[in-house]
Amino acid sequence: MSAPHGPTVGDVTEGELLARILAVLAGASTAVVGPGDDAAVLAAPGERVVVTTDTLVHGPDFRLAWSTGYDLGFKAAAVNLADVAAMGARPTALFVALAMPARTTVAFVTDLACGLRAACDRLAPGCAVEGGDLTASDTLTIAVTAVGVLDGRAPVLRSGARPGDVVAVAGNLGAAARGLAVLFDRFRDPEGIPVAVDPGVLDVAARADLAAQLRPEPPVALGPAAADAGATAMMDVSDGLLLDATRLADASGVTIDLSGIPDGPALRGGEDHALLATFPAGASLPEGFRLVGRVRDRRVAAVIVDGTPPSGPGGWDPLRDWDAVRG
Amino acid sequence: MSAPHGPTVGDVTEGELLARILAVLAGASTAVVGPGDDAAVLAAPGERVVVTTDTLVHGPDFRLAWSTGYDLGFKAAAVNLADVAAMGARPTALFVALAMPARTTVAFVTDLACGLRAACDRLAPGCAVEGGDLTASDTLTIAVTAVGVLDGRAPVLRSGARPGDVVAVAGNLGAAARGLAVLFDRFRDPEGIPVAVDPGVLDVAARADLAAQLRPEPPVALGPAAADAGATAMMDVSDGLLLDATRLADASGVTIDLSGIPDGPALRGGEDHALLATFPAGASLPEGFRLVGRVRDRRVAAVIVDGTPPSGPGGWDPLRDWDAVRG
Numbered sequence: 001m002s003a004p005h006g007p008t009v010g011d012v013t014e015g016e017l018l019a020r021i022l023a024v025l026a027g028a029s030t031a032v033v034g035p036g037d038d039a040a041v042l043a044a045p046g047e048r049v050v051v052t053t054d055t056l057v058h059g060p061d062f063r064l065a066w067s068t069g070y071d072l073g074f075k076a077a078a079v080n081l082a083d084v085a086a087m088g089a090r091p092t093a094l095f096v097a098l099a100m101p102a103r104t105t106v107a108f109v110t111d112l113a114c115g116l117r118a119a120c121d122r123l124a125p126g127c128a129v130e131g132g133d134l135t136a137s138d139t140l141t142i143a144v145t146a147v148g149v150l151d152g153r154a155p156v157l158r159s160g161a162r163p164g165d166v167v168a169v170a171g172n173l174g175a176a177a178r179g180l181a182v183l184f185d186r187f188r189d190p191e192g193i194p195v196a197v198d199p200g201v202l203d204v205a206a207r208a209d210l211a212a213q214l215r216p217e218p219p220v221a222l223g224p225a226a227a228d229a230g231a232t233a234m235m236d237v238s239d240g241l242l243l244d245a246t247r248l249a250d251a252s253g254v255t256i257d258l259s260g261i262p263d264g265p266a267l268r269g270g271e272d273h274a275l276l277a278t279f280p281a282g283a284s285l286p287e288g289f290r291l292v293g294r295v296r297d298r299r300v301a302a303v304i305v306d307g308t309p310p311s312g313p314g315g316w317d318p319l320r321d322w323d324a325v326r327g
Numbered sequence: 328m329s330a331p332h333g334p335t336v337g338d339v340t341e342g343e344l345l346a347r348i349l350a351v352l353a354g355a356s357t358a359v360v361g362p363g364d365d366a367a368v369l370a371a372p373g374e375r376v377v378v379t380t381d382t383l384v385h386g387p388d389f390r391l392a393w394s395t396g397y398d399l400g401f402k403a404a405a406v407n408l409a410d411v412a413a414m415g416a417r418p419t420a421l422f423v424a425l426a427m428p429a430r431t432t433v434a435f436v437t438d439l440a441c442g443l444r445a446a447c448d449r450l451a452p453g454c455a456v457e458g459g460d461l462t463a464s465d466t467l468t469i470a471v472t473a474v475g476v477l478d479g480r481a482p483v484l485r486s487g488a489r490p491g492d493v494v495a496v497a498g499n500l501g502a503a504a505r506g507l508a509v510l511f512d513r514f515r516d517p518e519g520i521p522v523a524v525d526p527g528v529l530d531v532a533a534r535a536d537l538a539a540q541l542r543p544e545p546p547v548a549l550g551p552a553a554a555d556a557g558a559t560a561m562m563d564v565s566d567g568l569l570l571d572a573t574r575l576a577d578a579s580g581v582t583i584d585l586s587g588i589p590d591g592p593a594l595r596g597g598e599d600h601a602l603l604a605t606f607p608a609g610a611s612l613p614e615g616f617r618l619v620g621r622v623r624d625r626r627v628a629a630v631i632v633d634g635t636p637p638s639g640p641g642g643w644d645p646l647r648d649w650d651a652v653r654g
Contacts, residue, residue, distance in 0.1 A: 042375065060463045060464065087368065099466075136387045137385075155364075
């Protein structure tokens with residue numbers, strides 16, 4: 001997964017680089033006015049839009065030895081698409097602010113654009129990159145803003161869970177965290193410096209975990225499906241089920257009583273980008289959701305796991321937990 | 328303009344820092360669902376929204392010796408509000424992705440939030456920060472996405488200028504570039520390293536230029552006013568009038584014939600965030616716009632200045648022109 005060779009962004013003008021990116025994105029726009037003007041114009045049926053933003057930064061969020069441009073574009077899109085889905089909305093547009101060192105290759109940037117486009121095509125058909133910004137920086141940074149529409153649905157908030165509701169999850173729990181452990185354990189040199197990934201040395205399970213870390217595929221279409229099925233609360237699980245269930249429980253003023261989730265990455269690992277939702281008891285869950293618990297009246301503990309309040313660290317805090325030395 | 332002291336973002340959790348930021352923003356939200364969930368929900372009257380994104384990066388775009396957190400928040404908001412206005416739209420929401428080193432002080436971040444809020448209150452009342460993202464990074468980066476609504480207007484594109492139209496500008500041309508020259512000429516030490524700004528040593532004109540560079544006040548309300556007055560094309564002048572008029576002329580397939588703009592910063596300086604617009608001949612220009620030329624049939628030169636195609640560099644290209652050594 002070494003970086004591509006060829007000309008760098010320092011060798012070309014902004015206009016030339018933009019033309020290369022737009023060639024990758026050509027034909028995908030679904031906007032009223034797509035890329036190229038001061039701003040894009042998007043359709044907003046139902047007179048409401050959903051907007052969210054999330055950033056990947058070289059160092060805390062990714063390493064170039066481990067991720068290709070394609071991986072980074074795919075992941076930057078996917079994590080934002082998941083946040084739109086978690087409101088019960090359908091993503092329609094991405095806006096991408098890319099800040100990069102002059103040594104970044106043009107091929108890396110077009111590969112990143114391919115990854116953005118592939119994530120939209122695969123996870124949220126009809127969604128496309130409709131605008132962005134290119135800037136020089138010492139640190140490669142990909143800030144994505146995603147926009148979605150509700151198609152007449154009410155948004156599904158974190159605060160709507162009620163005692164008696166069932167708790168359900170769609171998507172993979174723990175795989176992304178296990179994939180990160182594979183990178184740290186298997187693909188660093190004796191000094192701890194990341195080295196290129198060779199998937200050939202991994203078994204099938206480890207390869208799947210690695211893919212979940214590098215190119216996550218959140219169940220974006222299940223967000224609107226959950227809203228249609230009557231979901232009372234929903235959120236994207238990005239910082240570990242335990243921490244995010246605590247947030248949903250606190251926002252709703254309830255206790256989430258989980259069962260059958262083993263302690264470890266599935267409970268505490270980050271970057272799952274699964275959907276955590278609550279539904280009225282007896283609701284027919286959309287295919288892809290599985291029951292993981294019940295909503296209770298609020299107790300002292302916001303979350304209970306198999307009858308006991310969990311102890312120990314609850315998830316990933318980017319400001320507290322990022323250690324520039326360890327990486 | 329030295330950085331504030333006190334605890335750093337490395338000393339607090341993400342939740343604590345977010346609470347400090349939200350305290351600054353409290354009461355400003357005008358959204359259906361404001362900050363705090365997976366995504367914001369915004370009203371979109373007329374079933375269309377305008378979206379744009381623009382980033383400020385430490386080094387190419389600002390220096391901490393020269394800009395306070397307040398200045399940076401104000402400028403990051405202002406440059407995006409100008410892009411929304413340039414479509415004929417009214418800004419309603421900002422989304423802010425902030426990536427910052429662990430040594431950044433909490434006071435700097437809350438100061439930045441104050442600047443974001445102040446720019447909205449002053450330039451686009453009713454617009455507020457409705458969401459964002461906090462990340463660790465080696466390079467302080469502020470990526471802002473702005474959303475606006477058209478209130479039933481058609482968007483004003485770059486491509487609508489027609490021969491016979493008049494060309495008009497609203498806002499200040501050249502001041503921001505002169506302000507940048509003041510910083511480079513007056514506030515660097517003998518080794519060229521930026522030092523703190525002391526406005527007391529400057530005359531009134533230089534202080535105004537400096538303010539235009541550090542805290543630009545684009546004529547945001549004049550964007551919708553121009554649309555209502557029948558503007559046929561419009562854009563934000565961010566890379567110098569000459570380069571941006573060339574872009575508008577190329578998009579419209581016309582030649583822009585400018586007159587009375589002196590060569591120098593007013594013609595070639597960046598970061599004006601003025602509005603360049605074309606109107607049908609005889610249209611009543613909104614107060615704040617002044618005539619600067621005529622739209623002609625397309626000739627070889629996209630832009631003519633006082634009868635002559637201009638020569639020499641045409642504006643600022645962030646990838647070509649940023650020199651990490653000079654700064």
